Amino acid sequence: MTDSPRTGPPRLVDVAEVAGVSMKTVSNVINGVDKASAATRARVLSAIDEVGYQPNLSARNLARGRAGGIALVVPSLELPYFASLAGQVIEAAETRGWMVLIHQTGGDPAKERAALEGNVARRIDGLIVSSQTTGPDELAARTDTTPLVMLGNRTFDPGTPHVDIDNLEAGRMAVRHLVAGGCRRLAMIGASDLHAPAPRTHGYLEGLAEHGLPVRPELLRGITRNTGDEGERVVEELLRHDTDPPDGIVAITDWVAQGVLRAVQRHGLRVPDDVAVIGFDDIPYARTFYPSLTSIAPDRHQVAAQAVSLLDRLVSRTPLGADDVQVHAPLRLVVRESTRPTASPSG
CATH class of the missing domain: 1.10.260.40 (lambda repressor-like DNA-binding domains)
Incomplete structure (x- = not known):
């Protein structure tokens, strides 16, 4: 039987x-x-x-003393870079039995500080935060003990794990590509303060120096928001008042570059023949812009995987080494129609 x-x-x-x-x-x-x-x-x-x-993930997390969830804090999912990054974080977190709570701050400093203090909708094991305003002082003042990994193009407390691309090299890479295509009068839209430049702006300045090109303050323009509308507004103003327009433009993000392309073409200038344009982030829409946008592409899969791995080690109380505090994910140049190609277009 x-x-x-x-x-x-x-x-x-x-x-x-x-x-x-x-x-x-x-x-x-x-x-x-x-x-x-x-x-x-x-x-x-x-x-x-x-x-x-x-x-049974709930039972598994309970046995390990975990809540079974983490929070990803971003400025806005309306920005394609963060929407794409969120998908990568969700996939990486699933391999460790974590659900992901996504919290939007809109770049509001008060909301970012609240998230850093653990004011989210449910109990979590850890935080991954992409901030537009948080710096060393805010992190030093933090009282919440929830494990934290930071993302983004900022300078953080040296003891806080941080994952990003090498934005200094990214800025240099953008300038090198434009110069290789024949550009000599390069603008930067979304540039930061020259007295304390953020990494991408710093890389842009170093790129100019590498090629013996002067820094022209009138071609470095700040923005108030990371949007195409703002990129269009700033370039409209630049072209309206500058009798010697740039022949190359570095936009701080692809989303800003979308507006840059529109403003340049509205002024009767051809891209890339009159003005070459390059952005950062290689957002999913970059290949559908007209003309398609050359971009410095971060490996979002690696950004997410490294951030989740670091957070898992913090939650597990696994000591981090010196090389784990600031981790750079790979980046590459994706050449499309908006620049004078020096290599076969990709992407």
């Missing part, structure tokens, strides 16, 4: 039987406890796939 087939979802014991290991070993593999050999781990993972076992 044989047992009748068991009904209901696969259990941990079913995985253990198929893999030929104990339930404790299966549990260790599922929870990432580094006790099983590579061969045993592979056997357990194969058995999980074979029986279709789905770990």
Whole structure:
């Protein structure tokens, strides 16, 4: 007489039987406890796939003393870069059994400070924050002990883990590409204060110096918001009052570059023949702009993966090394129609 087939979802014991290991070993593999050999781990993972076992994440997190969720704090999901980044963070967090609560601040300093102090809608294990206003002073004043990883093009407290691209090199890369295409009078839209330049502006200035080009203060224009409308407004003003227009424009983001392209063409200038334009972030819409936009592209997958990995180590109280405090994800130049190509267009 044989047992009748068991009904209901696969259990941990079913995985253990198929893999030929104990339930404790299966549990260790599922929870990432580094006790099983590579061969045993592979056997357990194969058995999980074979029986279709789905770990109970709520129970798993409870057993590990975790809430099972983290918060991603961004200025706005209306900005394509942050919408795309959020998707990458969600995917990376799922591999660790975390749900992601997304909190928008609109760039409001008070809302950013509130998020840093743990004022979010539910209990969480940690925070990943992309801030437009937070600096070393705000982080030093923070009293909340929720593990925190920062993102973004800013200078942070040296003890706070921070993931970003090398924005200094990104600024240099943008200038090098425009100069290689023949540009000599380069504007920057979204430039920061020259007395304390942010990394992308600093990189732009270093790029000019590398090629012996003068800094022309009239071509460095700040913006009040990271929007296409603001990029259009600033370039309209620049072209209306400048009798010697730039032949190359570095826009601080692709979203701003969209407005830059519109303003340039409204003034009867051709892109890239009269004015070449380059942006940053390689947002999903960059290839659909007219002309399509050359951009410095961050590896968003790596930004998200590194941030979630660092947060997991903080939550697990795993000590971080000196190289873990500021992590740079890869970046690359994606050449499209808005610049004079020095290589075959990509993207």
